[in-house]
Amino acid sequence: MHGTGVDSGAVDVTKGRQILPANVVPRHYDLTLEPDFEKLTYDGTVIVDLDVAEASTSISINTLELDIHSTKITSGSQTISSSPDVSYNEELQTTTISFDKELPKGSKAHLEIKFTGQLNDKMAGFYRSTYKNKDGSQGILATTQMEPTDARRAFPCFDEPALKAEFTVTLIADKKLTCLSNMDVASETDLTSGTKRAVKFNKSPPMSTYLLAFIVGELNYIETDKFRLPIRVYAPPHQDIEHGRFSLDLAARTLEFYEKTFDSQYPLPKMDMVAIPDFSSGAMENWGLITYRVVDILFDPKTSGASVKQRVAETVQHELAHQWFGNLVTMDFWDGLWLNEGFATWMSWYSCDKFYPEWKVWEGYVTDTLQHALGLDSLRSSHPVEVPVRRADEVNQIFDAISYSKGSCVIRMVSKYLGEDVFMEGIRQYLKKHSYGNTRTDDLWDALSKASGKEVAEIMRIWTKHVGYPVVTVTENESDKTIHVKQNRLLRTADLKPEEDTTLYPVFLGLRTKDGIDEQILLKEREGVFKVPDLDFFKLNANHTNIYRTSYSPARLEKLGEAARDGLLSVEDRSGMVADAAALAASGYQKTSGVLNLLKGFDSETEFVVWDEILTRLSTIQGTWMFEDQRVRDGLESFQRDLASEKAHRYGWEFKDSDSHLEQRFKAMLFGSAGLPGDKTIVQAARDMFARFSQGDKTAIHPNIRASVFSIVLKYGGSKEYDVILDTYRKSNNSDERNTALRVLGRAKDPELIKRTVALTLSGEVRDQDLYMPIAGLRTHPAGVEAVYNWMTENWDELVRRLPPELNMLDSIVSICTSAFSSREDLARIQKFFEGKNTRGFDQTLAQACDAIRAKTAWLERDRDDVYNWVNSYSAKSIKI
Structure with a gap:
């Protein structure tokens, strides 16, 4: 199917794609690699078995940052060329090998290439990851990250998902090192040098290049026999391998569950999961050899909280689902x-x-996955779920x-x-x-x-x-018990043009009434009228399983608030209703004061997920009003404290083994939400715990509230607290604790401490994979937002060097450093900085950050006075009480 096909209609989806010529098709790779940990390079040989689809006098293959020493083409017993003409196209990332003698159509050929590559520090291709051994010496692990287009950085290959082939991998390394690949070991041979051996792996099934993986380094492992095939978790020696036990047991249960659910056996002979110290994303689903960021696979229940456990579980189950959906079928x-x-x-x-x-x-899911989707997709610069991709550097975005x-x-x-x-x-x-x-x-x-x-x-x-999704506006007709619904595309910037509102989405209305839920009502047109059994109670998008927002009249919103208190709405309905109302206020459909009143009316709410959404939406308002009048900011902060304090005190911040998972998360959230805006009792409790922690009692702070305690003492403390938290980052052996310390440093507002946080990022103490953490903490206050932007502009060349735009981290940095602003002047400043710069690799992210600023600017222009008046009125009432 390479390079052909159209999409059920007349649109050729392959048009404009930068793909390899279809004259040859790879069937099998025999790949041998020998890394050198002293020189940080590796030598490689690859022999690719090819089917010749068209008579050819040249072969193009993907390569990137590889030194090619020799190429040889044979067909049958005949050498076609051993010294062909070789040229490189930097734009296309291809090496073309031209030769005089033609390879006839229908024949088979072998392409042999000897090459050298760099064990780079970019977390892409075949790269090096480093860690500190217990004796202080540096350990090196050679590992891979091929998705989406970096297999070509590791070895010459036909680097497109549709060009599946079988792989036989051999790794040559020191005998004391562990060698892993997608398949199990076929043979191990000692080499004449005496210190090295060649580890050959069994041939893989047909698979895409982006799923190939190989690892060489010192690794410990634990194994389980609870699945019909061996499953192991590996980690470098400085990590406690027992912390992989939760993921290991979960993997055994999950593979068995997926085999039954999919009625399809997992087809490889083993499953290895490896903790990698330097890793650009969360995890990678390489077939049979899944790689993870350390915190997404190693879990210590004594030092990590409930939310970390849930993230690890979701990550492991996500990657294992890929073994079928993505790996078996691609x-x-x-x-x-x-x-x-x-x-x-x-x-x-x-x-x-x-x-x-x-x-x-x-x-x-309603407060997490659905809201992430609706948030990004309400920007003009969003993209369709199926987005045409032309070039390698577009894929990461x-x-x-x-x-x-x-x-x-x-x-x-x-x-x-x-x-x-x-x-x-x-x-x-x-x-x-x-x-x-x-x-x-x-x-x-x-x-x-x-x-x-x-x-x-x-x-x-x-x-x-199609890009985007609709807002469905509801009006009611009392006389004939009907509702009139109308759909329009929702844009957060509130400046929708008629030509942007031409898509009519098939909207599953999901009508909830006292009779239950009707999942079959479909709005396919611009507008429609539907019968409702009783106008006293109805709600659209029951459980928020569908992709749209609903705009009700203020009177209906009030009735829905009452229905929520009367127990007529599910948890998903209540959290989704809060999310919709707040998002629609941000988009100009309602007043922000109405949302603040709605949040105030949820004081009797008892569910964690609904409170999570309430506090998230209040935080969004605070973030938009961050640069506004101090009195308004203080008023919003005291409103947050009033919302959370009573519940925080009632639930407390002691964590017992008998607490449910959600109870633990709820207590933790309330503690932070009341403490950060200054609840005196909680601030004092945080200080007391932190004092004991500072004196060496590592159990003084429960992991569920570690981030909150650190944040509170930084916000209301100074350099003494800062030094303890920085020291925790430097000395802790626990990845989760170190990450928490790094993330919160930016909360300190003292100008000297802001300077120290900014200086830390590029000091060599912070791994490139973690650069976003300290700067994300700085986004929580105006001086920090400004400092982060200045840091980006002053260090731009260094950031581009460390995080090349074609990889997947610079775009996150650009977004973090720009999108927290909310004025036209700041938008103009950002655009001026990037004017004339090559933005390939992050142009879409930059456009989305600019759109987010435009949306906030428009929101402030509409509702600045509205919020000011609401805060004044609220503060006056609070004082009277």
Whole structure:
């Protein structure tokens, strides 16, 4: 299917793609690599077995930052060329090998290339990760990250998802080092040098280059026999390998669950999961050899809290879902990334819910996954779920809340429409039909249509092909008990142009009444009228399983508030209603004072997830008003304290083993939400715990509230507290504790401490993978926002050197350093800085940051006085009380 095909219509989705010529097709790679930890390089040989699809006198192959020493082409017993003409195209990242003698169509050929590569420090390709041994010496681990387009950085290859081939990997390394790859070991041979051995792995099934992985280094492991195949967790020697036990046991249960759920055996002979000290994302689903950031696989219940445990569980289950969805069946090109990531995200929630029903993850889905999707997708600079990708440097930018979160929302929406059992049957058929192959989105819709008998593609294609989502405005007609609904695209900047509002989304209205939920009502037109059994109580988008926001009249919102208090709305309904009301105020549909009143009316709410959304939305208002009049900022802060304090005191901040998972998270959230705005009792409690912690009592602060205690003492303290937290970052052996310390340093507002935080980032003490952490903490106050922006502009060349734009970290830095502003002047300053700079690799992220600033600017211009008046009135009432 390489380089051909159109998308069920006349649009050629391959048009403009920078892809390799289709004259040869790879079938098998024999790859040998020998890393040198002294020189930080590696020598390699790759022999690729090719089918010749068209008569050829040249072969183009992807390479990046590799030194090619020799190439040889043979066909049968005949050498076609041993010294061909070799040229490199930097733009396309290809090496073209030209030769005089023609390879005939239908023949087979072997391409042999000897090369040298760098064990780089960019967390891409075949790279080095470093760590401190217990004796203080430096340890080196050679590992890989190929997705999306960095296999070409590791070895010459045909680096496109559709060009699946089998791989036989051999690693040559010191005998004392562990060698791992996707497959199990076939043989180990001692070399004549005496200190080295060659570890050859069994041949893999057909797979895409981005899923290949190999690791060489000192590693310890633990193993389980609770699955029919061996599963291991590996970590470098400085980590406590026993902290991998939770992930190991979960992996055994999850693989067994997925085999049953998908009716498909996991096809590889083993599963290894490895903690990598330097890692650019959270985890990577390499087939049979999953790599993780340390904090996303190692979990110590004594030193990490409930939210960390949940994140580890979701990450492990996400990556294991990929072993089928992504690895066994793979999208044919990167515009289908959502097929991989959307499904794996949905599947991690689905399996987490089955394993840990007490976590109530579908309730959290509304405040987490759905809101991430709706937040990004309300910007003009968002993109469709299926986004045309042309060049290698565009791919990284779509690993975002659209591909992951909106993608999974689309999956959830269709699963609810079809019913979960029918949906899963469609998934089983899809996996069976396309195993070891490549697919497009329409292949999934076809499988679901066959399983359900419903026309899935017609409805769902609009959701994946078009950017954005609608706001559904509801008006009521008392006389005939009907509601009139109208859809328009929602833009956060509140400046929608008619030509941007032409898509009519198929909206599943999900009407909740006292009779239950009607999932089948579909609005396909601009507007429609629907009967409601009783106008006294109704709500659209029951449980918020669908991708839209609902705009009600103020009177209806008030009635829904009463319905919430009367127990007529689910947790998802209540949190989703808060999210919709707040987002619509930010987009100009309602007044911000109305939202603040709505939040105030939730004082009897008892559920963690709803409170999480209430406090998140209040935080968004505070963030937008960050640079406004101090009196308004103080008023909003005291409102937050008033909202959270009574509950925080009632629930307390002692954590018992008998506390449920959600209870622990709720207590932790309330403690921080009341303490940071200055609840005196909690501030004192935080200081007391911190004092004991400073004197060496490492159990003085419970891990659930570690971040809050650190943040509170920094906000209300000074250099003494700062030094203790910085020292914790430098000396702690616990990754979670170190990360927490690093994240909160930026909360200190003293100008000297701000300077120290900024200086720390590029001092060599902070790993490149963690650069975003200290600067994210600085975004919580005006002086910090300014400092972070100045840091970015002053160190721009160094940041580009450390985090090349074609990889996936510079765009996060750009977003963090720019998007917290909220004025036209700051927007102009940002645009001026990037004027004339090459923004390839982060242009979309920059556009989204600028859009976010425009949205906040417009919101302030509309509601500045509204909020000012509300705060004055609230403060006056508070004083009277």
